[in-house]
Amino acid sequence: MDSPRRPFLDHSLPLLARGYAWLPDRMRRTSGPFLRTRLTGRHAVALRGPEAVRFVYDEHHVRRHGAVPEPVRSTLFGHGAVHTLDGQAHRVRKALFLSLLTDPDGVAELVGRTTAAWDEAAERWARQPRVVLFDEASRVIARAVCEWTGVPLGGSETDAVAADLVAMVDGFATPGPRHWRARAARRRREKWLAPLVAGVRDGSVRVPADSAVAVVARHRDVDGSELDARTAAVELLNILRPTTAVCWFVAFAAHALHRWPENRGRLLAESGQDGGPTGGAGNSGGPYAEAFAHEVRRFYPFAPFIGGRAVADLTWRGEPVPAGALVLLDLYGQNHDAALWEDPYSFDPRRFLGRTVERDELVPQGGGSAEVNHRCPGEDITVALLRALSVRLARLEYRVPEQDLSIPLRRVPARPRSGFVIAGVRPPAG
Numbered sequence: 001m002d003s004p005r006r007p008f009l010d011h012s013l014p015l016l017a018r019g020y021a022w023l024p025d026r027m028r029r030t031s032g033p034f035l036r037t038r039l040t041g042r043h044a045v046a047l048r049g050p051e052a053v054r055f056v057y058d059e060h061h062v063r064r065h066g067a068v069p070e071p072v073r074s075t076l077f078g079h080g081a082v083h084t085l086d087g088q089a090h091r092v093r094k095a096l097f098l099s100l101l102t103d104p105d106g107v108a109e110l111v112g113r114t115t116a117a118w119d120e121a122a123e124r125w126a127r128q129p130r131v132v133l134f135d136e137a138s139r140v141i142a143r144a145v146c147e148w149t150g151v152p153l154g155g156s157e158t159d160a161v162a163a164d165l166v167a168m169v170d171g172f173a174t175p176g177p178r179h180w181r182a183r184a185a186r187r188r189r190e191k192w193l194a195p196l197v198a199g200v201r202d203g204s205v206r207v208p209a210d211s212a213v214a215v216v217a218r219h220r221d222v223d224g225s226e227l228d229a230r231t232a233a234v235e236l237l238n239i240l241r242p243t244t245a246v247c248w249f250v251a252f253a254a255h256a257l258h259r260w261p262e263n264r265g266r267l268l269a270e271s272g273q274d275g276g277p278t279g280g281a282g283n284s285g286g287p288y289a290e291a292f293a294h295e296v297r298r299f300y301p302f303a304p305f306i307g308g309r310a311v312a313d314l315t316w317r318g319e320p321v322p323a324g325a326l327v328l329l330d331l332y333g334q335n336h337d338a339a340l341w342e343d344p345y346s347f348d349p350r351r352f353l354g355r356t357v358e359r360d361e362l363v364p365q366g367g368g369s370a371e372v373n374h375r376c377p378g379e380d381i382t383v384a385l386l387r388a389l390s391v392r393l394a395r396l397e398y399r400v401p402e403q404d405l406s407i408p409l410r411r412v413p414a415r416p417r418s419g420f421v422i423a424g425v426r427p428p429a430g
């Protein structure tokens with residue numbers, strides 16, 4: 001293992017070249033769940049496991065300020081976003097998200113709007129020779145989440161907005177054209193939303209008082225001030241963009257149903273579509289749909305790791321972590337760690353049946369507490385959408401024509417190369 005005192009090689013290029021496999025592969029060659037390396041010229045350490053989650057999410061150890069690279073702020077998160085705040089400033093901004101994203105009635109309403117948009121789209125898919133599921137799911141979800149947040153969206157705008165929201169995610173971790181598309185998409189959408197916030201504030205635009213647009217426009221930060229219109233746009237995009245990104249998981253869910261078709265039968269049995277008992281599971285499925293959603297989030301590659309900066313000279317299990325070092329939590333590696341998951345590279349939702357998922361074990365959307373730490377506040381929404389859309393997918397009749405379904409781990413974020421093409425769609429009767 002590299003010593004903290006010995007100079008060691010910068011691994012930014014191998015990381016870009018190897019994507020999701022880089023960190024788990026390098027960790028496999030170390031004696032414990034710890035790796036010392038150098039990234040973008042900085043001393044960096046990477047950890048994983050529930051104990052590591054608690055270490056990394058402790059603000060006495062690791063903070064976010066100055067840790068998020070400019071290319072990520074200018075594409076994925078936005079400048080001044082909640083992701084980049086610490087301490088009380090973070091807590092106050094985070095409360096805004098939690099109030100909007102974790103209310104069960106609100107989540108159910110978003111699911112209802114999304115499944116209605118899906119059913120309408122499925123009628124159209126039936127008239128087309130083939131459709132790319134990833135693209136279609138992004139449009140369905142973008143339309144629903146814009147309606148839900150109170151962002152006015154003309155019918156003809158949906159495709160362009162969905163494409164921009166996807167582009168911001170797709171291009172955050174790569175140099176080249178995908179990255180420039182992501183930057184342009186962010187600039188365009190901040191310019192689109194900032195005047196909407198200004199209009200809600202001066203009364204020239206009317207939106208429901210409890211909509212996300214209105215709540216963000218009214219929000220006061222820790223110093224008592226309103227968000228400037230651009231930061232408000234950034235935070236609205238921090239709802240629209242990741243919700244639309246659930247299309248990644250929808251494409252992965254379709255991939256899983258295709259590769260392991262027994263899952264389709266189990267989802268249908270539970271939702272009452274095979275003539276079996278529903279057990280009250282209905283449209284969003286029951287325990288199996290929930291387990292399936294968790295397994296899709298665990299198994300497939302999406303967020304590779306999160307990171308911050310060590311605020312002091314620290315020690316992790318005897319390993320020195322110097323102040324200022326980049327501290328990474330290996331999310332993808334932890335979700336495939338044989339110490340936590342039996343047979344981690346097999347897709348088996350049953351691993352989640354009849355057991356409680358510990359807070360810091362399953363970490364596709366970060367660890368720790370959503371209230372206090374940076375853990376994703378959109379997990380309820382992600383799981384609820386994924387459950388409902390997986391049941392919808394299981395009920396839909398379609399063919400999977402010849403195509404490239406490989407999911408290269410070099411590409412961050414990964415996705416099936418073809419986008420998952422389906423043909424001969426027949427929506428379920430009734």
Ligand code: HEM
Nearest residue numbers: 082083238239242243245246303306365366374375376378
């Ligand atoms: C599509 C699936 C999603 C994935 C894979 C995902 C993943 C993540 C991850 C890894 C983090 C960072 C955790 C950390 O820094 O410690 C995060 C934070 C965040 N996510 Fe998600 N997320 C998803 C969906 C959502 C949804 C649906 C929303 C909102 C509707 C959302 C809103 C946010 C926000 C606002 C943060 C920043 C939280 C903070 O800094 O305190 N995400 N997400």
